[in-house]
Amino acid sequence: MxxxxxxxxxxxxxxxxxxxxxxxxxxxxxxxxxxxxxxxxxxxxxxxxxxxxSVPSAQERGVETQSGVIYDRAFLASQPAADGNSEWECLAEALYFEARGESVRGMFAVGEVILNRVDSQLYPDTLCAVINQGTGRRYACQFTYTCDGLAENIAEPRAWERVGKVARLLVDGVPRALTGGATHYHTKAVNPSWARVYPRTASIGSHYFYRKPTRTASN
CATH class of the missing domain: 1.20.5 (Single alpha-helices involved in coiled-coils or other helix-helix interfaces)
Incomplete structure (x- = not known):
């Protein structure tokens, strides 16, 4: 042993x-x-x-930029958490229900349309009023989610965080250079009658964008 x-x-x-x-x-x-x-x-x-x-620049990565805004998720992730008043909340909610599945560029484009309407004399002069115009009247609302009869539940926190940042940047005045002053858009799956007479200004993601023709004194 x-x-x-x-x-x-x-x-x-x-x-x-x-x-x-x-x-x-x-x-x-x-x-x-x-x-x-x-x-x-x-x-x-x-x-x-x-x-x-070194990390490649946005241009080298093929990502579009505009006055400090880089239209990709890495840029959004680098932004601070967003919040704001009721106007910011209305815009964030509209982006969530209308464009959260779009690219960052597509979310900014939808936001541009809403802000372009606020600036137009043909529409209400606040974000909330523009977004809720016609709400409650069947087929008369401007943004489908406001009159589809479904509850506006925020079920995707990360998507809400992203659209909130987009809304914050738009409200703070970043240039609107994606849609050529568009006041209308629709998904490429539909073909509304007005799309045949409104000038198309952009095609971004799953949406076409249009500008409502300006009436002149002669027409």
């Missing part, structure tokens, strides 16, 4: 010694490899190294 224990201890110590040697060999090999990497990097010009390690 004593002989067995002695043999076992010798074997165990041998294993530890082998592990220590293996660790030393591994550390030596890693050190050599890192040394080679440092030597290789040393001959790379600083400008080239910076280009290889």
């Amino acid at each position: 004593k002989a067995f224990r002695a043999t076992f201890l010798v074997a165990l110590l041998s294993c530890f010694a082998s592990a220590a040697v293996a660790d030393e060999v591994l550390a030596s090999r890693l050190g050599a490899l890192l040394g080679q990497e440092r030597q290789a990097l040393a001959v790379v010009p600083d400008s080239r190294l910076a280009a290889l390690t």
Whole structure:
């Protein structure tokens, strides 16, 4: 029994010694490899190294920008959590129900239409009034979700967070440069009669955008 224990201890110590040697060999090999990497990097010009390690710009990624706004989700994620008054809430709600499934560019485009209507003399002069125009009258509402008979429940918190940020940026006055002054839009799945006479200004995501013709004194 004593002989067995002695043999076992010798074997165990041998294993530890082998592990220590293996660790030393591994550390030596890693050190050599890192040394080679440092030597290789040393001959790379600083400008080239910076280009290889820097994050591509929005333009390089093919993402459209406008006066500091980058139309992608990474940009929205970098923005602070948004909140605001009832006007902001009305716009955020409209974007949630009308465009939360769109790209960031598509959400901004729908928001532009609503703000363009606020600026037009043909529509009410507040966000909430524009969005709720005709609400309660069947087929007379301007935005379907306000008169479809369904409750406006916010069931997707992350989508609400995104549209809230878009609404905040639009209310704060970012340029509206996506839709050419559009006052109307519809999904590409439908073809309303007015789309045949209103000039189309943009096609973004699942929506077409239009500008209501301006009446002149001669017509």
